[in-house]
Each structure stands twice: as structure tokens, then as C-alpha cells.
Amino acid sequence: MTGETPPRRPGLSVRWKLTLSYAGFLAVAGALLLAVVWVFLLRYVPDNPQGLLGISPNRYLLVHTFAPAAAVAMAFLLVFGLVGGWLLAGRMLAPLAQISDAARRAGKGSLSHRIRMKGRRDEFHELSDVFDSMLGQLESHVAEQRRFAANASHELRTPLAISRALLDVAREDPARGRDELIERLHTANTRAIDLTEALLLLSRGERGNFSRERVDLSLVAEEAAETLLPLAEQRRITLEVTGGQAPACGSAELLLRMVTNLVQNAVVHNLPAGGSVTVHTETQGDASVLRVENTGRRLAADLVPTLTEPFRRGTERVRSDEHAGVGLGLAIVHSVVRAHDGTLALVPRPAGGLLVTVRLPGVP
Numbered sequence: 001m002t003g004e005t006p007p008r009r010p011g012l013s014v015r016w017k018l019t020l021s022y023a024g025f026l027a028v029a030g031a032l033l034l035a036v037v038w039v040f041l042l043r044y045v046p047d048n049p050q051g052l053l054g055i056s057p058n059r060y061l062l063v064h065t066f067a068p069a070a071a072v073a074m075a076f077l078l079v080f081g082l083v084g085g086w087l088l089a090g091r092m093l094a095p096l097a098q099i100s101d102a103a104r105r106a107g108k109g110s111l112s113h114r115i116r117m118k119g120r121r122d123e124f125h126e127l128s129d130v131f132d133s134m135l136g137q138l139e140s141h142v143a144e145q146r147r148f149a150a151n152a153s154h155e156l157r158t159p160l161a162i163s164r165a166l167l168d169v170a171r172e173d174p175a176r177g178r179d180e181l182i183e184r185l186h187t188a189n190t191r192a193i194d195l196t197e198a199l200l201l202l203s204r205g206e207r208g209n210f211s212r213e214r215v216d217l218s219l220v221a222e223e224a225a226e227t228l229l230p231l232a233e234q235r236r237i238t239l240e241v242t243g244g245q246a247p248a249c250g251s252a253e254l255l256l257r258m259v260t261n262l263v264q265n266a267v268v269h270n271l272p273a274g275g276s277v278t279v280h281t282e283t284q285g286d287a288s289v290l291r292v293e294n295t296g297r298r299l300a301a302d303l304v305p306t307l308t309e310p311f312r313r314g315t316e317r318v319r320s321d322e323h324a325g326v327g328l329g330l331a332i333v334h335s336v337v338r339a340h341d342g343t344l345a346l347v348p349r350p351a352g353g354l355l356v357t358v359r360l361p362g363v364p
Contacts, residue, residue: 014096015089022085023078030077034070095124099131111139144309159192199328210251210339214363217246217255217290218281224259225279228267236273239263243281246288247363250340258336259290261329262356266294270353288362296353304346304354308334333358 012020098115105113114135117128163185170181218241225241232239248255259279266277275295282289310331330346333356337344342360349355 015086015093018089018092019082019085022088023081026077026081027074030074034074037066095128099124099128102131102135106135106138111135111142156192156195159188159195162188163192195328210254212249213252215248215250215252215255217248217259217288217360218243220252220256220259221263221279221281221290223256224263227260228263231264232267232277235267235270235275237267237270238276239267239279240277241279241281243279244283246281246283246290248288248340248360249363250360254336254339258333258358259292261333262290262292262358265329266292266354266356270294270296275353283362284359286362287359290358290360292356293349294353295349295351298350298352299348299354301348304348307346308344 095117098117102113102115114132115128116132117125119125166181166184166188221241221243225239229239263277263279270277277292277294280291280293308330310328334344337358337360340360342358345357345359347355347357
């Protein structure tokens with residue numbers, strides 16, 4: 001099957017249909033009026049030579065006098081209905097023509113056009129506002145996808161270019177240290193693999209095609225903290241998990257990656273030494289809440305909203321060590337949270353660092 005629209009037989013336009021409807025309504029109204037005249041007036045006139053009381057015209061004369069005038073009136077009503085209906089239908093359908101023109105432009109790839117319909121608010125005005133909003137969201141989504149594709153291509157090209165350069169150097173200088181070449185190739189390939197896996201995980205979270213089960217965020221937080229404890233100790237950062245049970249419904253694998261990314265992000269982007277990371281889980285009403293709070297440098301207010309965008313790294317948060325990442329950590333977190341119908345809030349701490357709050361629908 002193809003996604004093409006099947007051909008349709010030609011028919012009357014909506015304007016012609018409305019015009020004929022108006023004209024038909026006037027014709028029916030005129031016919032009903034003539035019927036009323038006949039039923040309640042003409043049939044009571046005597047049909048004899050003297051007429052009514054011997055002084056009025058008889059029914060024959062009235063009918064022959066009234067019929068031509070009635071025919072002219074009916075013809076006038078029909079013409080008036082067609083002309084007036086055509087003009088009235090055109091005026092009523094003019095906003096729809098603007099919406100159709102905008103839809104055709106969008107179909108050709110022009111998503112920046114907006115209708116911005118003027119006049120009083122009615123059904124067409126509301127439809128145009130909804131269409132403008134849809135175009136805005138679509139334009140933003142397409143721009144985001146193009147930016148993501150460009151950034152992904154750039155990020156993937158970097159380790160591949162490094163690998164090619166190393167191989168070229170080894171080919172031109174066979175005497176160069178083999179162990180050093182292997183180690184640098186391993187590092188470049190590991191980065192490419194990590195980036196590919198992150199892109200696949202991000203795509204999986206965006207699609208939302210995963211099985212759901214009961215997952216306790218407190219157990220997931222403990223598992224993530226246990227995995228990243230050596231990294232925290234290496235950086236002399238205190239890692240603590242507090243709170244109680246926080247049951248949610250979702251993918252255990254994706255939720256574990258979400259918490260792991262948050263904790264690793266909090267450990268890596270922290271103070272050089274003596275910092276802290278606190279992971280807290282609790283239940284608030286019908287929601288399960290996970291909070292990850294860390295110390296660190298102060299973040300600019302305009303930087304925080306961009307941290308969940310793919311490949312966006314703030315200058316204060318870039319790391320050049322082995323845990324520099326691929327710029328998809330918080331983007332994956334955001335994608336997993338949306339796939340689980342939750343919310344993600346990032347708030348900079350006044351003393352420095354970041355407070356991340358994840359709210360997911362709880363399990364009764």
C-alpha cells in the first residue's frame with residue numbers, strides 16, 4: 001500500500017453547493033408563500049361571472065392576473081438566491097481559502113508562513129490559530145531534527161577522522177610505536193561506539209516502543225550509585241542515596257540509563273574535590289519523584305534550558321577527561337522522561353551546581 005490519496009471523481013465545489021442551497025431555500029420559501037396565498041385567499045373567491053358580492057373579480061381573473069406576477073417573483077427569488085448565495089458563500093469561505101493556501105505552502109516545504117487571520121473570533125479564526133500553532137511546532141521540530149542530524153554527523157565524523165589519521169601516520173611511519181597506535185585507535189573507536197549506542201537509545205526513547213513493568217526508582221537509584229561509586233571516590237565526591245520507595249511503570253533498562261546519566265552528570269560536572277551528589281526518591285501524591293542534586297560551579301540562567309538539547313554543552317560544563325561524554329546525557333534523560341509521560345525540571349542552585357527533578361506517574 002502507498003500513502004498517496006486515491007483519485008476522486010470531480011464534483012461541485014463547496015461554494016456552488018452553498019449557493020444552490022441558498023437559492024433552493026429561497027425558492028422553497030417563495031413556493032410556500034404562494035401556497036399560503038392560494039390556500040387562505042384565492043380558494044375562497046367565488047368562481048362565477050359576478051365575483052364576490054357582484055363587484056369583485058372572480059377567481060379566474062385573479063388567478064390569471066396573479067400567476068404571471070408570481071412566476072416573475074419566483075424567477076427573481078431564484079436569480080437573487082443564486083447571485084446572493086454565490087457572493088455570500090464566497091465571503092464565508094474566504095478564510096478557508098487562506099488556510100488552504102497556507103497548507104499548500106506547507107506541503108511544498110515552506111513552514112515559516114503564517115495565516116494570522118484578522119477579524120472577530122469565530123470557527124475559522126480558531127482553526128487558523130490552531131493551524132499556525134501546528135506550523136510553528138512543525139517548523140521547530142524540523143529545525144531541531146536538521147540540527148540534530150548535522151551535529152550527529154559532525155560527532156560521528158570526528159572519531160572516524162581520528163582513526164583515519166592514525167592509520168595514515170602508521171602507514172607512512174611503520175616504525176612508530178604500535179602500542180600507542182592501538183591505544184589511540186581503541187579510544188577513538190570506543191567514542192564512536194558510545195555515540196552510536198547513545199543515538200540508538202535516544203531514538204528508542206523517542207519512539208516509546210518498549211514493554212512496561214513495575215520499577216522502584218529507589219532500587220534503580222541505588223544500583224546507579226553503586227555503579228558510579230568508584231568514579232565518585234576517584235574525584236573525591238560524596239555520593240549519597242536517600243528517601244524511600246518510588247514505584248513507577250516503565251522500562252527498567254531505560255529508567256536505569258536515565259538515573260545513571262543523571263548521577264554521572266552530577267559527578268562529572270562537580271567541584272574539583274570535596275563536592276557532593278545527593279539522590280533522593282519519594283512518592284508525592286500519585287507521582288513518583290526522583291531528585292538529583294549536586295554541587296559545582298554556578299550556571300547561567302540562560303544555559304540551563306539548553307542542557308537537554310542533543311550535543312549542547314555549556315562552556316562551563318565541558319570536560320576534557322575520559323568522562324567528557326558525547327553531549328547526549330541529558331538529552332537521553334529528557335527523551336526517557338517524555339516516553340514515560342513524566343516531567344523533567346532543571347534548576348540551578350544559588351550556591352552552584354544543579355537540581356534535577358524527575359516526576360513520573362506512580363503505580364497504585
